[in-house]
Amino acid sequence: MQLRIPGPTPCPEEVLQAQTRQMINHRGKDFAELIVRLTQQLKTFFQTTNDIYILTGSGTGGLEAAVVNTLSPGDKVLGISIGSFGDRFAEIARQYGADVNRIDFEWGTAADPDKVKQVLKKDGPFRAVLVTHNETSTGVTNDLAEISKVVKETDSLLLVDGVSSVGSIDLPVDRWQCDVVITGSQKGWMTPPGLTMLSMSQDAWRAFEQAKMPRFYWDLGKARRFLEEKKQTPWTPAISTLYALGIGMDMMEKETLPKIIERHTRTGAAARAAVKSLGLTLFAEEAHASNTVTAINGPQGVDVKKMLQLMREEYGVVLSGGQSRLEGKIFRIGHLGWVSEADIEEVKRVLQSALARVAPTRSAA
Amino acid sequence: MQLRIPGPTPCPEEVLQAQTRQMINHRGKDFAELIVRLTQQLKTFFQTTNDIYILTGSGTGGLEAAVVNTLSPGDKVLGISIGSFGDRFAEIARQYGADVNRIDFEWGTAADPDKVKQVLKKDGPFRAVLVTHNETSTGVTNDLAEISKVVKETDSLLLVDGVSSVGSIDLPVDRWQCDVVITGSQKGWMTPPGLTMLSMSQDAWRAFEQAKMPRFYWDLGKARRFLEEKKQTPWTPAISTLYALGIGMDMMEKETLPKIIERHTRTGAAARAAVKSLGLTLFAEEAHASNTVTAINGPQGVDVKKMLQLMREEYGVVLSGGQSRLEGKIFRIGHLGWVSEADIEEVKRVLQSALARVAPTRSAA
Numbered sequence A, B: 001m002q003l004r005i006p007g008p009t010p011c012p013e014e015v016l017q018a019q020t021r022q023m024i025n026h027r028g029k030d031f032a033e034l035i036v037r038l039t040q041q042l043k044t045f046f047q048t049t050n051d052i053y054i055l056t057g058s059g060t061g062g063l064e065a066a067v068v069n070t071l072s073p074g075d076k077v078l079g080i081s082i083g084s085f086g087d088r089f090a091e092i093a094r095q096y097g098a099d100v101n102r103i104d105f106e107w108g109t110a111a112d113p114d115k116v117k118q119v120l121k122k123d124g125p126f127r128a129v130l131v132t133h134n135e136t137s138t139g140v141t142n143d144l145a146e147i148s149k150v151v152k153e154t155d156s157l158l159l160v161d162g163v164s165s166v167g168s169i170d171l172p173v174d175r176w177q178c179d180v181v182i183t184g185s186q187k188g189w190m191t192p193p194g195l196t197m198l199s200m201s202q203d204a205w206r207a208f209e210q211a212k213m214p215r216f217y218w219d220l221g222k223a224r225r226f227l228e229e230k231k232q233t234p235w236t237p238a239i240s241t242l243y244a245l246g247i248g249m250d251m252m253e254k255e256t257l258p259k260i261i262e263r264h265t266r267t268g269a270a271a272r273a274a275v276k277s278l279g280l281t282l283f284a285e286e287a288h289a290s291n292t293v294t295a296i297n298g299p300q301g302v303d304v305k306k307m308l309q310l311m312r313e314e315y316g317v318v319l320s321g322g323q324s325r326l327e328g329k330i331f332r333i334g335h336l337g338w339v340s341e342a343d344i345e346e347v348k349r350v351l352q353s354a355l356a357r358v359a360p361t362r363s364a365a
Helices: A011-018 A031-045 A059-068 A086-097 A114-124 A144-154 A201-209 A220-230 A239-255 A259-279 A304-315 A341-358 B013-018 B029-046 B059-068 B084-096 B113-125 B144-151 B202-210 B220-230 B239-255 B256-275 B304-315 B340-359
Strands: A051-058 A077-080 A099-103 A128-132 A157-161 A178-183 A195-200 A293-297 A332-333 B050-057 B077-079 B097-103 B127-130 B157-161 B181-185 B195-201 B293-297 B330-334
Touching: A011 A239, A031 A051, A031 A195, A031 A220, A031 A239, A051 A220, A059 A086, A059 A178, A059 A195, A059 B084, A077 A086, A077 A114, A086 A099, A086 A128, A086 A157, A099 A114, A114 A144, A114 B029, A128 A144, A144 A157, A157 A201, A157 A332, A195 A239, A195 B195, A195 B340, A220 A239, A239 A259, A239 B239, A259 A293, A259 A341, A304 A332, A304 A341, B013 B239, B029 B050, B029 B220, B029 B239, B050 B059, B050 B220, B059 B084, B059 B157, B059 B181, B059 B195, B077 B084, B077 B113, B077 B239, B084 B097, B084 B127, B097 B113, B113 B144, B127 B144, B144 B157, B157 B202, B195 B202, B195 B239, B239 B256, B256 B293, B256 B340, B304 B330, B304 B340
Parallel strands: A077 A099, A077 A128, A128 A157, A157 A178, B077 B097, B077 B127, B127 B157, B157 B181
Antiparallel strands: A051 A195, A178 A195, A293 A332, B050 B195, B181 B195, B293 B330
């Protein structure tokens, strides 16, 4: 099977094999070395000198950690949404009692920094702005540099869902003054799911001191204390997945971050070109199309679910359908982590064959 | 290295190798089969027909899930504590705004069901009672059957930390009317850490409908909906660890639960006998000593940390020290999951050698 979904992404054999190492004591010396090394390595890919924590859970857990460690119930926050994951981030804040103001942009488009600026002026001040860098559900990458500029003209914290961008798409955390940035192991890291990694700026830590949302498992104060004092995590971590992440990052270090970003730029462009060459249309506005996931409109007269099933069962290529309101309407090619232009060529070949079978009349057009 | 700590426990080679299977789509058919099969298998070991959920996180995450899905801020609950993990369970409830009443028993002893009964009468009614079945920090197993009897004479929910007991020590969830029971993959399951599994009774679900504590990542309503409607988890799960858990449970099914419980009874007894034969004393009162972890008083004049270091570095046997207020005062042998009486013999041999070296005068006594 070729897994071409936007996560979990396929893992190189070395990464999978790393998990066969026997368990170690998470309160012992070997673990201390492991967690310190991984935390340090992550800083390169986050392009930051901020603190970084590795927590056991999914990216959604990381989003929750970002919210509950910086905010209090009643805090006014701005949730910028361009899709499912933007909705989710805002919903977490709402669930924990924040006063969530929303700016929603049409799905398939990026957030307009000017509009964000207007809302910041008109309805602010906000304690925090919550924004998705790369919206996996629609295949759109927000212009985070510009959004950061307008947010950082105010005193608001900037909390960034970088789940499907950090380590794949350029996200210089320090340069763009992001206060919290969250990612997940099953994305660009070529590692199985089970870990979420996030960075905390000094301003985020200052907010932490005031933040009153209830928290225990996701409490970054505990994570900080354990890492600083004992080189440990407060709770038993996913040791096998940490082994895997270490090997994944070793491979990434060899390639270097600039080259990884370039490769994703090429595979993203290749994916969009492939789709268009087959007469299909992109769901995302092309100027902001993502380099880690391409969302494609289901062609007229084609049952998207059936087409994906055919590709999976007869060609061994797994793509993703649409999420929530886009279910059945779009499909998505994931191209992040362990992926090359040759992989995109293969997806194109299979997609072409499948299309010809599910919509024979269309292919004559 | 021989890992003889109360988790993470060593994993059989087949379990480690299971993790080398490539990633699959967590929104696809293969995953649906996997999650349904694992969830079903767990019911045998939980001895329950209740709903079971597998969540990505540590056992502490499972404890948090139990609390936030059944309680509201202000709810009066009773936290029974006999050690660190009892303290932790109560602290989670407090953190989320519950009105926590505590009964603390001396560390090393078990909770007295009669005292619990008195408190239930005198200070009740309580919305829930939080109790640890097997207290890993002190090596004590509570008499959960009796505690359940007195709790179930009231209308209180019974939330049970079974992290280091389910699948190792007898815990018939249905017979003992436990409303929520939590365990973790890195304990008796012979699986790496990263998953927490819990059962929800019908009464727990009724409580869920009223429960107002904020929740998102740990929301069992979402877990239920995704499992029922799609055979999925709401968030990307730790796929490799699920593969491992499947193999671990296949091995457990072959041995059968009654035989596994018997084996733990034998290894527990063997551990206690070994310790006493070396002239050491048990930290736990023997009538309630745990069959998954043995806590031993640090012998007079022996630097416990140094002794453990010697065992680790020169004999390759890893034991645990004491936690929180017991740090430096006790040490612990883990014997749960993939462990036999022969393993205990080996620990005894090494412990004897190490003791003779760190306290030569003592060994003559």
